Structure formats: structure tokens, C-alpha cells
Amino acid sequence: MNEPDVPSSPRVFVLWREAKDTQLRARLGGCYYLSAWLLVWLLGQGMCDHTLAGLIGGVLFFGLMQLRKRHTLPVELTVQNLKRWLNLHWAIILASAFLWGVTAAWARLQPSFDETWALVTLMTIAFSTLHAFNFSMNLKRARLALLMLYVPTLLVMLHQWQQNLSTLITLMFYLSFLLLLLSSSHREYRHTLAIELKLIKRQEALKHLSLTDSLTQLGNRLKFDSLLANMMNNAKRQGVPLSLVMLDIDHFKSVNDRYGHSCGDICLVGFADVMRNVFRRESDTLLRLGGEEFAVLMHNTSHNNAYVLAENFRKALSEHDMPIGEQSIRITSSLGVGCMEIELDSSPNQFVRRIDEALYQAKFNGRNCTVMSSPKRPQKPDTAERNHEPA
Numbered sequence: 040m041n042e043p044d045v046p047s048s049p050r051v052f053v054l055w056r057e058a059k060d061t062q063l064r065a066r067l068g069g070c071y072y073l074s075a076w077l078l079v080w081l082l083g084q085g086m087c088d089h090t091l092a093g094l095i096g097g098v099l100f101f102g103l104m105q106l107r108k109r110h111t112l113p114v115e116l117t118v119q120n121l122k123r124w125l126n127l128h129w130a131i132i133l134a135s136a137f138l139w140g141v142t143a144a145w146a147r148l149q150p151s152f153d154e155t156w157a158l159v160t161l162m163t164i165a166f167s168t169l170h171a172f173n174f175s176m177n178l179k180r181a182r183l184a185l186l187m188l189y190v191p192t193l194l195v196m197l198h199q200w201q202q203n204l205s206t207l208i209t210l211m212f213y214l215s216f217l218l219l220l221l222s223s224s225h226r227e228y229r230h231t232l233a234i235e236l237k238l239i240k241r242q243e244a245l246k247h248l249s250l251t252d253s254l255t256q257l258g259n260r261l262k263f264d265s266l267l268a269n270m271m272n273n274a275k276r277q278g279v280p281l282s283l284v285m286l287d288i289d290h291f292k293s294v295n296d297r298y299g300h301s302c303g304d305i306c307l308v309g310f311a312d313v314m315r316n317v318f319r320r321e322s323d324t325l326l327r328l329g330g331e332e333f334a335v336l337m338h339n340t341s342h343n344n345a346y347v348l349a350e351n352f353r354k355a356l357s358e359h360d361m362p363i364g365e366q367s368i369r370i371t372s373s374l375g376v377g378c379m380e381i382e383l384d385s386s387p388n389q390f391v392r393r394i395d396e397a398l399y400q401a402k403f404n405g406r407n408c409t410v411m412s413s414p415k416r417p418q419k420p421d422t423a424e425r426n427h428e429p430a
């Protein structure tokens with residue numbers, strides 16, 4: 040469960056688990072089919088009387104064995120890729136079962152295989168038992184494999200039922216037992232899978248909780264720290280701009296002092312709502328870094344666009360009514376904005392420090408304004424709509 044490549048999406052996980060189990064359990068099958076056929080062919084009269092047929096059988100079993108080995112799991116774990124992989128791998132498994140079933144039936148018809156017939160029957164029983172235990176992930180396909188192993192031989196035996204009556208009854212009895220066994224091992228497999236799925240979902244929920252601020256439901260400081268370096272690397276690699284906006288509520292202490300801590304909390308939630316309304320792109324990551332300090336990371340967003348959005352937010356916030364009991368108040372925010380500069384921002388800390396300085400400058404300039412941190416552009420704080428105290 041702790042493997043790093045375990046898919047977190049439940050749908051992908053179920054298919055991935057089935058594919059991994061199928062691959063693991065089918066790995067040796069090809070080799071056993073080939074060895075069984077060679078034994079049956081070499082030990083009796085088969086090799087002398089049916090040289091060509093024996094060789095063709097050997098080549099076919101060898102080819103199917105190679106296909107099993109070479110058909111590796113897809114690198115990109117998507118629903119489509121995994122479904123395609125499972126279909127093909129099952130086609131190989133079913134082809135092997137069918138080839139054995141037909142070969143066994145054919146051997147039953149040839150007197151040269153009379154000496155090794157007991158071996159053929161034992162192998163059929165062994166292969167079908169392994170199928171019932173190992174391939175319970177997919178009930179329909181495993182049933183089909185069992186039928187492919189048995190039905191050709193049973194038909195031949197039915198045709199010569201006087202000579203084969205006891206063996207025929209024994210094989211049919213055993214087949215019905217295997218079909219029942221398969222159903223119960225399929226139920227067990229599904230049960231184990233359901234438990235694992237529950238754990239995966241719980242793990243995801245815990246991960247989400249650990250990265251989410253419980254009051255505002257925005258990402259928290261931990262999420263910011265774990266994302267920033269990755270986003271900076273991605274932006275560098277893709278050659279796209281990465282912008283960061285840092286936001287701090289103005290005079291928030293006086294809101295708490297005047298209206299109480301719970302009203303302060305209402306303002307924090309309202310602040311986050313306005314953020315969601317303005318920074319709407321799916322690639323925007325909205326965060327509460329702590330207290331009354333927030334941030335937005337914007338992938339593939341230029342200086343200018345980030346500045347425009349930051350200003351839109353500042354204006355929207357200053358016009359947003361925060362409901363405090365019977366009345367409502369308005370709050371303002373100061374913002375620092377900047378775009379990652381490869382020469383300047385050698386580390387995430389460096390980048391954050393630069394934007395934090397712009398935010399500090401915005402506070403210094405009188406609050407309720409946005410300051411852009413850019414080596415190319417002069418800082419242009421908009422002081423037209425300053426609002427020092429909450430209304």
C-alpha cells in the first residue's frame with residue numbers, strides 16, 4: 040500500500056490492481072503449458088507418429104509464453120491504457136487455455152498418445168485448478184478459460200462415452216467443483232479489494248485534510264511549501280511564467296478587537312470566497328498561509344495578468360459586505376505581486392521573499408493597494424482607493 044506508484048484514483052486503482060495481479064499470476068503459466076506439451080509429446084509415441092503436429096504445438100506454446108513475458112504493464116496508468124492491457128493479456132491467457140484444450144482433445148483421438156493420456160488429464164486438472172485459484176479477479180474470463188480447457192476434451196469423451204464413462208463423469212464433477220470454487224474466490228478477491236479501496240480513500244482524505252486550511256478550505260502553508268518548488272521547476276522546464284500574489288488583510292487585529300474573534304473568522308471565510316470568485320482558473324492555487332495572510336500561485340500567468348487579477352480582487356474585496364450579525368462590515372487587503380525571474384529567484388525562499396517585500400511595500404504605501412515586484416517595471420501602487428480602517 041505504500042508503493043509510491045499506487046494510483047490514488049479509485050477507478051484506476053481497481054484496474055491497476057487487477058492488471059498487476061493478472062500479470063504476476065500469469066507469468067509462469069506459459070512455461071508450464073510448453074513443458075507439459077513437450078512431456079506429453081516426447082514421453083509417448085507422439086514424437087515419432089506426429090512430429091510436425093508436435094513441433095507446431097511446441098512453437099505455438101512457446102510463442103504464447105513469450106507474449107506473456109513481453110507484454111508489460113503500461114507506463115502511463117490511465118483507465119483506457121489499463122483496460123487495453125487487460126484485454127490483451129486475457130486474450131493471451133485464453134488463447135493458451137484454448138490451445139491446451141484443443142491439443143488435449145486431439146491427443147485423446149490419437150492412439151499414439153494412449154500411454155500419456157493420464158498425463159494429459161492430470162495437466163488439464165492442474166491448469167484448471169490454477170485458473171480457479173489464480174484468476175478470480177475476472178470471473179467471466181476465468182470461467183471461459185476453464186471451459187476452454189475442458190470442453191474440447193469432454194466433447195471428444197462424450198463422443199466415445201462407452202470407453203470413457205468414469206473419467207468423463209469425474210472430469211465433469213471436478214469442473215463443476217472448480218466453477219463453484221472460482222465464484223467463492225472471486226468474492227474473496229472483491230472483498231479484499233474493497234478493503235484496500237477504503238484505505239486508499241481514507242489516505243486521500245487524510246492527505247487532503249493535512250493540506251487544507253480547515254476554516255477557509257483553501258490550501259494551507261504545508262501545501263504551499265510542497266507545491267512551490269515543483270511549480271517553479273515546471274514553469275522553468277515548460278518556459279511559461281509563474282506568478283505569485285501574496286495578500287494580507289489590513290488592520291485585521293482591529294476587526295477582531297472590535298467585533299470579536301468569531302466575526303474575524305467570518306471575514307476570513309468571506310475573504311477566501313472573494314478569492315475564489317476572482318482567481319477562477321483551475322491552475323490557480325489558492326492558499327491561506329496563516330493568520331490573515333493568503334497567497335495565490337498562478338501557473339502560466341504573466342506579470343501583467345497577475346497584476347490585473349490582484350487589482351480585481353482588491354477592488355472586489357473592498358466592495359464585499361461581510362455579514363456580522365445584524366450589520367455588515369467591509370475589509371481591505373494589501374497585495375504584493377510578482378512573476379518568477381530565473382536570474383533573481385534561485386530558490387523558492389528567494390521568490391517568496393521578493394513578493395513579500397512587495398507586500399510590505401504595499402502596507403508601507405498606506406494599505407489597500409497592490410505593489411508589483413518587478414525588476415523591469417517601476418512599482419506603481421494604486422493609492423486611489425485606500426481604506427485604512429475597516430468600515
Ligand SMILES: Nc1nc2c(ncn2[C@@H]2O[C@H](COP(=O)(O)OP(=O)(O)OP(=O)(O)O)[C@@H](O)[C@H]2O)c(=O)[nH]1
Nearest residue numbers: 287288289290291292293295300301303304330331
Ligand atoms: N479571527 C481570527 N483572527 C486571526 C486568526 N489568525 C490570526 N488572527 C488575527 O489576525 C490579527 C493579525 O494582526 P496583525 O498581524 O497585527 O495585522 P493587522 O492588524 O492586519 O495589521 P496589518 O497587517 O499591518 O494591516 C491578530 O489579531 C490575530 O489574532 C484566525 O484564524 N481567526
